Amino acid sequence: MSLSLRFAAGSHKGMIREGNEDSGYAGPRLLAIADGMGGQAAGEVASSEVISALVTLDDDVPGSDILTSLGTAVQRANDQLRMMVEEDPQLEGMGTTLTALLWTGQRLGLVHVGDSRAYLLRDGVLTQITQDHTWVQRLVDEGRITEEEATTHPQRSLLMRALGSGDHVEPDLSIREVRAGDRYLICSDGLSGVVSHQTMEETLAAYQEPQQTVQELIQLALRGGGPDNITVIVADVLDVDGGDGPAGRLSDTPVVVGAVAESQPLLNDGGAMQTPAGRASGLGRSGQPPAGGFGPPGSGDDLGYGGMPPEDGGYGTYSERDLRKPRGAGRRWFKRIFFTLLVLALVGAGAYGGWRWTQTQYFVGANDGHVALYRGISQDLAWVSLSKVEKDHPDIELKYLPSYQQRQVEETIAGSSLAKAEAKIRELGAQATACRKQEEARAAAAARPSAPPSEEQAGGTAGSTKPKPTPTTAVPSPGPTLTEDEKRLASNCGKQ
Template sequence: MAFSLDIRCHSEIGLVRRNNQDSGYVSPRMLVVADGMGGAAAGDLASTVAVRHVARVDRRFSGDDAPAHPHGEEMLTVLSGAVADANDELADLVAWDSSLEGMGTTFCGAMFSGTQLGIVHIGDSRGYLLRQGHMKRMTHDHSWVQSLIDDGQITPEEAAVHPHRSLLLKVLNGQPQHVPDTQIVDVRLGDRILFCSDGLCGLVDDDTIAEHLNTTNLDDVVDLLTTDAHAGGGTDNITIVVAEVVEFDPILDASEPHIIGAATTRKVPEHEVTAPLSLEQPPSTSKSRGKSTVLFDSEAEESMRYAPVDSMNRHHRHWLWPVVIAAVIAVVAGGIFGTRAYLSTQYYVGIDNDTVAIYQGSPDNLAWIQLSHVAEKTDIKAADLPRYYRSRVSANIRVSSMDSAHATVAELRSGAQQCQAIRHEDAPTPATSPTTPPAPLRPSATAHPSGQAARPPAIPTPSSATPSPTEDEVDLPAVNPGDCR
């Protein structure tokens, strides 16, 4: 038996922020919340891109001549595809305008088949399900404090007041390695569904959310949740999508989609589309789509390959072919040289044979093509680093220049030296001292060139070898003894 959704939604700036970087989308088939981040680096743009890709996919299944609505795993394929396309466009926007580097967005939403929810989630926006008065969380935060809870280092109560509770480990920011979680959830008549940004769940505890979600009237549910988010300080944008599973209703199923938040006013600028080949795709896939697997303008090549030939002048083709071939070679050669020139300006800090090294180029390999090489080796052993320093450098720390790479290496060296001293002292970690988090992926006033969202300032690690910080450096948090064990 198929059901329908009775939906309410709300998005606002909150009491502190200057603008709304959250976006949302609701329709009889979709429920989505996206919490943009990046501050000046256009978090509102990132959430808008995510929502508009969802809206584009949703339109395919509306109307009398629309294809059959997806069910089961097919819903995850459709919604995950929209999220992947949004992530690709974020990468294109950053490549087109480097000032946008650092923007990103969470994504928490579901496709509804009438009997199931196909949920796709990345970041710390949350999905809740209330059934027969009991609420459970359908999503798992991709946050630093959640990783500490999972490791048994802090309790959920401690996480709620942790000074770095908003730091994220995974978001949509144009990086291919950030893959969302997916799941299928069966629904029952009377279920209540809530998707929200951390402007609500970061300020209001789950027990209070459950209490309000039990309220009879859906409009009152939204009002009560918003009021309590304000009472908690209203320090972030607040976006709420609430739906109740009801008997099939053709009027509800015919209701118009609704966009909320930043996406109602933010425009996505016209930009170049590079559409990079996914590492999971075989090379033949790109050719079938007319796209190139290397960084050069394949459209110029294709326009020459398929240019019409006048039938009255076919006898001249013997001299046209050398011209076409020469032009193609020129385009390919130009693309190769351009790509090499671009890669020569890119740097990152990573691991080479268990030691820290500075690489020149891009850490993203293209099929069998290696796009980087070790520019400088160091004597810093990865095993000597504080735990999260080690995880950061293992995932590759992008930097804007060789000078910035040296500054990052100096910070890593200082952290390794402090951990070596702490380990030699063998001092026990205080049980009440929470582990120092990684550099955040959540927004601050400044975007970093690493592709991650900017971080709140960390206490600098003292070291005479560390150069003076510049705006291009990747600052790492202070070393806590607990981070060295």
Template sequence: MTFTLSYVARSEVGLVRKNNQDSAYVSPTMLMVADGMGGAAAGDLASAVAVSELRDSDGDFRESDMVEVAAGAIGRANARIRDLVAADPSLDGMGTTVCGLLFDGERLAIANIGDSRAYRLRDGHFERITRDHSWVQTLVDDGRITEAEALVHPHRSLILKVLNGQSSHQPDLEMSDIKVGDRYLICSDGLCGMVTDAAIEQVVGGTDPDEVVTELIRIAYAEGGLDNITIILADVVEDGEPGPVMVLGAATEVDIESAGEKSEDTRPIPVEGEELADSQARELTEQERYQPTTRGRTAAWVKVVLGIVVPLLVIGGGLFGWYSFTQTKYYVGEDNDLVAVFRGVPDTVLGFPLSTVLEVHNTHVSDLPLFYQEQVRDAIVAPSLESAQATAEELRSKAQQCIAQREERARATSSPSPSNPAKNPSESPKATPGASPSATPSSTPSAQPPGEC
């Protein structure tokens, strides 16, 4: 039996970001979300490249291996990102997630790399069908933190696998069965990084898909709307009309070809003498191929050296790549009781810090409400430098409010009460039942609301 996908898709900038770095592509046979990040604000370019390659691979998959199609498209997108970075080093660090489905009318192929997600609602059971390639996901898998804690973890933005031009980062690809009535939700972390799966489940089963998407965006905004929000909602139906082909988000605005024009062949043109040297080198190589060697006597120590050096080079290269990736991150933390903006992540490796101070603001952490003091000391991760600076400015405003509240309380405490001038000023008023405006609060600091000073 052949089925049809009925779908709704939307992509929004959110409440904080200045531009949309998400891209999406939907058609009767493909539903894909790409969430761009990093690299000279070129996340929009990376996600647009991914969607462009996926769109070019779309078509009638009934006679195709959909896993191979997805792997090929993602591989070409990865290679194109690598070429763009090589042509323009200022793009170094850009990358994108890719998450979505390929559909041939009877089967689904699921593709995922990064921390965008795909969910399925089947017979009332809601479940995530992709796994985040993130640091906090490993902590959740190990039982060290809960899903709710992962949403506010200081390292929640650290992604372990992403489409960024590195061949070592391979997507998860698998086939899946389908049933009439299945509902699929594919989204960027502007939704799933802000809202728990339980909260999404309460909304996703609504009868009107448009209203479901609107409500999902609303609850993402209610949690701050800190990131771009892209959502695809699709139902498996019988005998339905094929939906429209749509491109959403950054892919509708970014000119990939113009970015590619930055690529220039910078290889030097060989002169006559250099051509002769190349010819001699090739001739020498051919001679060396047939000369007797001492390979038998040296093979043993060569194997030992390679067995030590190669693993060290691999480990060193991996650590360098990971460190380079951490330097595309930002957070707001404490520097000698002052609010500061840092580049990197708030960790150390063998005593070596993975962050550096970019800006120190004239806001004392001790002037903040206790809730915000704890947040700053734990580090508030920001998706970009601009976002970190905005967070620091918001903290400055919170500190000023606290200072004003404390000064007002101090003035009120030092002034005599004019409430009953007929009584002897030396007499203390008797306690009366009920709460008193001047009563000492009984709540502990940990029980204070976030804005309490």
């Protein structure tokens, strides 16, 4: 069985955002979406740079170790973003998510950082195959909030991991076994944050052409208000041995959408660029889609998908209201300023509310070899620490705790409230004291000398010799005495 991908991609800036900070690429071997963030145009720059760094993976069939190829490419992209920030301080704070699939012909390598998502539709069931690197997902994993609460949490977009946020990035890497009939979806949170899982499943399970499915998903997000940029890639795994039906209409023409499409210069090389990545770099914002491509090159314009609206008679075209632009420069700039201030106010209020919430949380952790009480949560938010030492306890040394408690403290113990965290500190203090006393008592016992032998044991008889005076020696301390409670706790000291 010979398998191949049939793919399509599209991007739209949404109904509120002034520009498109998403970038997407779909080729015969590489499918990738990056959702940029940062002030000014930094988000567009970040997502474009990351996609441009990865697109070389589409040139050749990957080797056996595709995860190494993906991991190296992602680290190279992250290094490029950090270098750009060093050269231009105004870009400080820019970053981007990344979710990408690399196709070998039989398997897919998956790399993921941030809150863009990848899904698999198999046998009519849609499954999310990535995990969001967000604050609220961490709260869900820790059992602090439910999945339903996470969908409406005011801080649901705060990222815990992103490219560009540090010198080293830790992406999630995995291998996906594929089978004919599988359908993959990669999308930015402009789709997954607006359209429900059930609706996406029903739309994908209709098994329309990938380009039609991309258009319908984007339109669903627009009908939901389109509060964010929307970028979608749909790819079908097909058995091409038959050479007929949909498999016979496969095209290897790459598709570039979003910010990266706007940033690519048009090439006048008469078609000299032969590699997929080379052809992709020439797509730019051309007026016509490439012949035979299932996904036209897009830039996120209001007409959607590179100036190509849905065909008549499909599941609907954009309404006049969707496509209408404000008339007059004065009104346009007024709306821009108004929405900018509104977004800044909402983000500022949400961030402040989130920070205030962290200051009501407490946990127990390690600090230079001993126990400490922390205020906040045991995570950093990209560039910002969300915790600080509330009270140090140098008297509770980790070395005196049982091994399992040492691991718990090093991994942090959530206390939620101050009272619960302080109660845990007292419990650890009592355990450390019992183990320390037990160790000191054993040391004292080992240092105590044994009793001297009697004359008879030495081989003499009574009265036959004059006893020699025994030199006086200091008697070592018997060591600390453990209370009954401490004896009970001391039984835990050797536990692993």
